[in-house]
Amino acid sequence: xxxxxxxxxxxxxxxxxxxxxxxxxxxxxxxxxxxxxxxxxxxxxxxxxxxxxxxxxxxxxxxxxxxxxxxxxxxxxxxxxxxxxxxxxxxxxxxxxxxxxxxxxxxxxxxxxxxxxxxxxxxxxxxxxxxxxxxxxxxxxxxxxxxxxxxxxxxxxxxxxxxxxxxxxxxxxxxxxxxxxxxxxxxxxxxxxxxxxxxxxxxxxxxxxxxxxxxxxxxxxxxxxxxxxxxxxxxxxxxxxxxxxxxxxxxxxxxxxxxxxxxxxxxxxxxxxxxxxxxxxxxxxxxxxxxxxxxxxxxxxxxxxxxxxxxxxxxxxxxxxxxxxxxxxxxxxxxxxxxxxxxxxxxxxxxxxxxxxxxxxxxxxxxxxxxxx
Amino acid sequence: xxxxxxxxxxxxxxxxxxxxxxxxxxxxxxxxxxxxxxxxxxxxxxxxxxxxxxxxxxxxxxxxxxxxxxxxxxxxxxxxxxxxxxxxxxxxxxxxxxxxxxxxxxxxxxxxxxxxxxxxxxxxxxxxxxxxxxxxxxxxxxxxxxxxxxxxxxxxxxxxxxxxxxxxxxxxxxxxxxxxxxxxxxxxxxxxxxxxxxxxxxxxxxxxxxxxxxxxxxxxxxxxxxxxxxxxxxxxxxxxxxxxxxxxxxxxxxxxxxxxxxxxxxxxxxxxxxxxxxxxxxxxxxxxxxxxxxxxxxxxxxxxxxxxxxxxxxxxxxxxxxxxxxxxxxxxxxxxxxxxxxxxxxxxxxxxxxxxxxxxxxxxxxxxxxxxx
Numbered sequence: 070x071x072x073x074x075x076x077x078x079x080x081x082x083x084x085x086x087x088x089x090x091x092x093x094x095x096x097x098x099x100x101x102x103x104x105x106x107x108x109x110x111x112x113x114x115x116x117x118x119x120x121x122x123x124x125x126x127x128x129x130x131x132x133x134x135x136x137x138x139x140x141x142x143x144x145x146x147x148x149x150x151x152x153x154x155x156x157x158x159x160x161x162x163x164x165x166x167x168x169x170x171x172x173x174x175x176x177x178x179x180x181x182x183x184x185x186x187x188x189x190x191x192x193x194x195x196x197x198x199x200x201x202x203x204x205x206x207x208x209x210x211x212x213x214x215x216x217x218x219x220x221x222x223x224x225x226x227x228x229x230x231x232x233x234x235x236x237x238x239x240x241x242x243x244x245x246x247x248x249x250x251x252x253x254x255x256x257x258x259x260x261x262x263x264x265x266x267x268x269x270x271x272x273x274x275x276x277x278x279x280x281x282x283x284x285x286x287x288x289x290x291x292x293x294x295x296x297x298x299x300x301x302x303x304x305x306x307x308x309x310x311x312x313x314x315x316x317x318x319x320x321x322x323x324x325x326x327x328x329x330x331x332x333x334x335x336x337x338x339x340x341x342x343x344x345x346x347x348x349x350x351x352x353x354x355x356x357x358x359x360x361x362x363x364x365x366x367x368x369x370x371x372x373x374x375x376x377x378x379x380x381x382x383x384x385x386x387x388x389x390x391x392x393x394x395x396x397x398x399x400x401x402x403x404x405x406x407x408x409x410x411x412x413x414x415x416x417x418x419x420x421x422x423x424x425x426x427x428x429x430x431x432x433x434x435x436x437x438x439x440x441x442x
Numbered sequence: 443x444x445x446x447x448x449x450x451x452x453x454x455x456x457x458x459x460x461x462x463x464x465x466x467x468x469x470x471x472x473x474x475x476x477x478x479x480x481x482x483x484x485x486x487x488x489x490x491x492x493x494x495x496x497x498x499x500x501x502x503x504x505x506x507x508x509x510x511x512x513x514x515x516x517x518x519x520x521x522x523x524x525x526x527x528x529x530x531x532x533x534x535x536x537x538x539x540x541x542x543x544x545x546x547x548x549x550x551x552x553x554x555x556x557x558x559x560x561x562x563x564x565x566x567x568x569x570x571x572x573x574x575x576x577x578x579x580x581x582x583x584x585x586x587x588x589x590x591x592x593x594x595x596x597x598x599x600x601x602x603x604x605x606x607x608x609x610x611x612x613x614x615x616x617x618x619x620x621x622x623x624x625x626x627x628x629x630x631x632x633x634x635x636x637x638x639x640x641x642x643x644x645x646x647x648x649x650x651x652x653x654x655x656x657x658x659x660x661x662x663x664x665x666x667x668x669x670x671x672x673x674x675x676x677x678x679x680x681x682x683x684x685x686x687x688x689x690x691x692x693x694x695x696x697x698x699x700x701x702x703x704x705x706x707x708x709x710x711x712x713x714x715x716x717x718x719x720x721x722x723x724x725x726x727x728x729x730x731x732x733x734x735x736x737x738x739x740x741x742x743x744x745x746x747x748x749x750x751x752x753x754x755x756x757x758x759x760x761x762x763x764x765x766x767x768x769x770x771x772x773x774x775x776x777x778x779x780x781x782x783x784x785x786x787x788x789x790x791x792x793x794x795x796x797x798x799x800x801x802x803x804x805x806x807x808x809x810x811x812x813x814x815x
Contacts, residue, residue, distance in 0.1 A: 192582035
């Protein structure tokens with residue numbers, strides 16, 4: 070199911086995927102041609118509860134992979150309207166899924182995309198969702214403390230808490246995939262047909278760091294490192310993203326169980342990635358910009374990620390080949406890059422700074438809290 | 443400022459405060475007569491961002507005491523619409539305050555009413571907002587893990603996280619008062635004039651436990667204990683609630699500081715309170731009902747509450763006199779009690795059980811995510 074919000078937001082922020090994205094009809098046709106399978110789409114907004122109920126009743130899913138969230142931290146930090154849109158969209162959409170499942174299919178497995186950013190950068194090791202704490206002579210296993218760093222990351226923490234409670238209260242079963250930063254542009258499936266290509270975002274709003282560095286290198290723009298580049302994060306290849314979801318689906322939790330998998334394969338600092346791209350793309354230069362985010366430039370970071378490995382994940386580690394292939398695909402679509410979009414132009418400390426946005430987006434959200442059925 | 447939502451909800455759930463509540467005009471007039479002070483009301487919904495900005499600009503507050511949240515756990519558990527209303531109302535209202543302050547008055551002190559229920563019932567001592575954790579040889583002070591037990595409690599956790607981030611990101615200053623369960627019916631101020639009386643809720647939706655037991659005793663209804671009554675919680679006298687807010691206001695945090703006070707004075711189990719009421723009201727009987735909530739009936743509970751004591755709080759501990767005076771006020775208004783409202787009729791595990799509600803409430807929330815200004 071899809072409400073095409075990402076295409077609308079491209080218009081709003083004046084950006085586009087590096088790789089052209091076909092219409093949903095063309096993509097479903099291409100998938101049918103390549104595999105013989107017929108996908109049945111539902112086009113509506115997940116904040117519409119009645120349509121959510123209708124879909125569940127009609128499709129009778131064994132599992133739901135829930136990606137229907139506004140997913141860019143910088144977008145949520147543009148101003149009040151974008152913060153509210155992000156939190157209302159994500160929280161209400163997830164509450165609708167929770168209630169629709171509790172009412173109609175409590176045994177359905179809800180796979181929810183979280184983010185490693187829910188944890189922030191604590192000075193102790195990050196565990197997978199829960200941590201054993203001994204305090205004043207007593208011990209308990211408690212939810213890992215969260216320190217999200219944007220209104221987007223906060224919306225993910227809100228949803229994780231809502232789902233954890235729903236599993237306990239309604240006996241739902243759910244896997245929360247706290248994903249690291251994704252890089253890469255293709256999977257085995259998207260390579261079957263050009264029409265199946267997935268988004269490759271490189272801009273300062275939706276682009277992830279390695280993709281953005283690769284684009285900057287190819288178009289001759291300095292690689293823009295925020296602050297000193299000491300920010301360290303868990304990362305993974307886009308092929309591993311898909312494999313992790315498959316592993317979660319084929320190994321469902323028990324009824325009433327809420328479990329968290331940390332979904333990343335390696336840890337890199339932003340500075341390390343810039344130097345790696347620079348080494349592979351002769352002539353690339355690195356520019357250190359004032360950090361528009363409120364985050365630590367140098368910090369401890371180490372996270373556990375054994376749950377998915379134990380279930381059979383075989384990581385694609387970041388190789389030079391992966392980065393070189395990214396350069397190739399970028400060269401191929403070079404004319405589609407909007408150079409002014411590769412810089413950050415959202416200052417997280419201001420309450421409204423991106424003046425060239427198109428207004429009017431938010432009429433979409435007025436039904437978020439309607440009565441539904 | 444007020445949107446009178448509580449009066450609307452009384453109509454919806456077919457209940458009313460035991461003590462009659464006058465109109466806001468009458469109450470403001472009575473306060474003027476009693477003290478010479480003139481209160482200036484703003485009547486609008488806090489989910490309206492433009493009006494929130496206008497109010498801050500007009501009033502120029504040194505501090506904001508933010509009580510504008512849907513505050514009943516059972517109400518949030520009625521069905522999907524009430525869960526969504528509670529979370530959207532509370533999260534959007536708080537985001538509006540955050541952005542209005544960040545934009546216009548970042549130095550203003552935001553005093554936010556949280557709840558001890560954010561912590562749940564962990565098997566270790568509950569600290570005030572943060573806990574030092576030593577893990578695999580490293581140590582950090584992190585937000586105390588949250589285990590909220592209803593969509594209302596979850597909304598409070600969401601708001602606490604949003605405010606903590608806003609203090610860091612926008613350099614706001616805020617005190618989060620994690621309040622226990624309040625009992626009692628009057629303060630020195632409300633006693634100045636009958637028109638100043640505050641609500642005394644006793645029903646299964648908004649009534650707090652000791653108030654409800656006292657009403658049940660007086661009208662000859664069994665005291666309804668959920669489960670075995672082993673649920674232990676922090677509690678406080680309504681007079682101490684007001685004093686705690688005063689202490690927070692007169693001892694503001696530093697710019698950028700987010701601090702948490704646990705606002706309760708004593709710990710009681712539900713069963714202890716029932717027995718205490720029974721002892722003071724001869725003839726009262728205790729009835730043990732199936733617990734409509736998903737919570738542990740017997741558990742460890744101990745929480746720290748030293749911050750407010752260190753700043754000068756002198757608690758009114760629960761005395762027999764307080765309970766006997768509650769009986770008196772209830773006798774006085776006995777004809778206003780709706781007997782069928784003293785039982786719980788919301789089963790938290792169901793997705794929609796309270797069939798006698800008036801529909802239509804939720805049109806109010808459609809503007810929650812409007813563009814504002």
